Amino acid sequence: MTDTKSDRVIESTTFQDFEPRTVVFATNLQSQYVISYLAQQKYLAGVIVPDPSELGEQAIEASHLVTQLQQAGIPFQCCCKEKLSIIHQQLTSWQVNLGVIVGFPHILPKELLHFFTNNIFNFHAAKLPEYPGPRPLYWQIRNKEKETALVLHRVEQQVDSGNIVAQRLVPINELDTLASLTNRVAQETPSLLAELIDALVMTSKPPNDDEQNRVNDIAQEHKGLPKQRVGVDYARRPTSQDYIIDMNSMTAPEISAMSRAGNGLPSSALIYIKNMPVNVMQASPVNYPTYGTKPGTIVYIGEPEGLIVCVKDGAIRLDILANAEGIYSGLVFAEYFHLDAGEALSSVSSSLLK
Numbered sequence: 001m002t003d004t005k006s007d008r009v010i011e012s013t014t015f016q017d018f019e020p021r022t023v024v025f026a027t028n029l030q031s032q033y034v035i036s037y038l039a040q041q042k043y044l045a046g047v048i049v050p051d052p053s054e055l056g057e058q059a060i061e062a063s064h065l066v067t068q069l070q071q072a073g074i075p076f077q078c079c080c081k082e083k084l085s086i087i088h089q090q091l092t093s094w095q096v097n098l099g100v101i102v103g104f105p106h107i108l109p110k111e112l113l114h115f116f117t118n119n120i121f122n123f124h125a126a127k128l129p130e131y132p133g134p135r136p137l138y139w140q141i142r143n144k145e146k147e148t149a150l151v152l153h154r155v156e157q158q159v160d161s162g163n164i165v166a167q168r169l170v171p172i173n174e175l176d177t178l179a180s181l182t183n184r185v186a187q188e189t190p191s192l193l194a195e196l197i198d199a200l201v202m203t204s205k206p207p208n209d210d211e212q213n214r215v216n217d218i219a220q221e222h223k224g225l226p227k228q229r230v231g232v233d234y235a236r237r238p239t240s241q242d243y244i245i246d247m248n249s250m251t252a253p254e255i256s257a258m259s260r261a262g263n264g265l266p267s268s269a270l271i272y273i274k275n276m277p278v279n280v281m282q283a284s285p286v287n288y289p290t291y292g293t294k295p296g297t298i299v300y301i302g303e304p305e306g307l308i309v310c311v312k313d314g315a316i317r318l319d320i321l322a323n324a325e326g327i328y329s330g331l332v333f334a335e336y337f338h339l340d341a342g343e344a345l346s347s348v349s350s351s352l353l354k
Contacts, residue, residue: 020197021045023096025104028061030186032068034102034123037190039074043197045094046075048087050105054080057266058105081106088115098200100193101155105134110157120155121165121196125185126235128153132160133235137181140172140235141261144253147171150185152192165199166192177263243267245280246347247296247309252285252316259283272346273321274337281327282320290315296345301334309345 020043024035027050038044049066052059069076075094079087084106091099099120101108113120126136127149140148148170154162168188172181243262245255255269259280262268269280290299290310299315300308306317307330318330328336 018097018201020098020200021095022098022100023048023091023094025099025101025108026065027055027058027103027105029065029068030182031065031102033186034100034189034193035069035074037193038100039072041197043098044074045096046077046090048090048104049076049078051078051080055105085109085111088112091115098197099155102189107159108155113155113157116155118154121152122155122160122162123189123192124151124153124160125149125170125182126151128160128164131233131235135237136235137185138178138235138238138261139233141176141178141181142254142257144257145172148181148185150188150192152196166195168192175260177260179264238262240267243270244348245269245271247271247311247345249312251313252283252311255280255311255316256283256285270348272348273333273339274343276323277348278333279322280318280320281322284317284319286315286317288315294344298334298339298341298343298345301331301339301341303331306330307334307339 020038020041022038022043023045024031024038025048026035031047035044035047047065047069049062049069052062052066055062066076066078077087077090088111097119099116101120101122103123108120124132124136125148126132126140127147128151131139137148150168150170151164152166153160153164156162168191170181170185170188176184243265245258247255250258259269259282263281267279269283270277271280272278286305286308288300288305288308293299293310295311297310298307299310300306306319308315308317318333321328321330321333333339
């Protein structure tokens, strides 16, 4: 543990007779774990949801969250990015004294941070300081990481830089997709939030020796995470170029990881087959002879091996493919679109994705 400041987060966040009145900044249904926990504990004041019209592909997720909040009778407010600096008026009416961010797409302005006076915390799915930024799990799958972390840290003006107050390590399975890993990480959010709130409640009272020792233990345990590549990684939003498979330069494990990281996204791992863009939703490295075949060439179609293509370092099986006409197994796709061994696949032009 290397962060020597995180013990001061809990110590400086004190209230007289503190009773949490929490606002959640959220975008998608993964936030329901946090919202449900706070509602059950009667700690929830309301939810701030970004204006769906500003979100692009995330608009559907935000609309689904709004529907769920309406059905549950939970107070919420949709807020556009430009009005975040004055949303404190709504927070005041809700009597908010604690803020939690779960996958909110906008950086909170300094006026809003000032309202919370350091009492706002963010969930981030990475071993900070690694993978700061908006898409940490996507890039961790792409980079074939074996383990991630769910981190709860104080929010500061510099993104993902605040002191860490709680963490959970989460293994990344070699078959995980972005959706499966995101959901498993989200399931850890209530326990981390409970840990924080317990500490805040204890510091609002004159602690006895046992209570004070527990607060100190929590602070000591979460002083920080091991720093291995500080400042090297940034988990940016993928661009259209990031979704293009290059058979000449990418290895089979890289293509497999790329397909899992983007599984479920509109564009995730794209290749050209018979002059049409095809989304590779699942692909598996296989030990199959290629006999010096050029990367991108189909080397086998049939049972039980499947649809096998030569790549830079060997061969890969295209397990699940999707295009405008449907989702297919590799074998069914090959049969339906009349593919033959020896046919060459090619990279999709990035201009087609814009």
